[in-house]
Amino acid sequence: MRNYELINEIYAELIAGNGKGQFQNPYLNTCITLTKLIEKERPELKEVLLETQSEKWEKNESTK
Numbered sequence: 001m002r003n004y005e006l007i008n009e010i011y012a013e014l015i016a017g018n019g020k021g022q023f024q025n026p027y028l029n030t031c032i033t034l035t036k037l038i039e040k041e042r043p044e045l046k047e048v049l050l051e052t053q054s055e056k057w058e059k060n061e062s063t064k
Contacts, residue, residue: 001041006037006038006041006042009037010034010037010038013030013033013034013037014030014034017030017033021033
């Protein structure tokens with residue numbers, strides 16, 4: 001999916017999404033839906049996030 005198409009999907013979910021999901025909070029459900037969509041279409045972004053989190057974890061452990 002191209003960037004433009006991904007942005008259109010995100011916009012459509014924000015505008016027309018019903019917010020239904022496993023939680024009662026519709027905003028949280030929409031965020032989860034968008035996160036899953038982005039992770040599916042751009043798996044490299046998830047890898048960057050995981051690497052960043054592991055660096056922060058290592059930094060916090062070394063300061064203790």
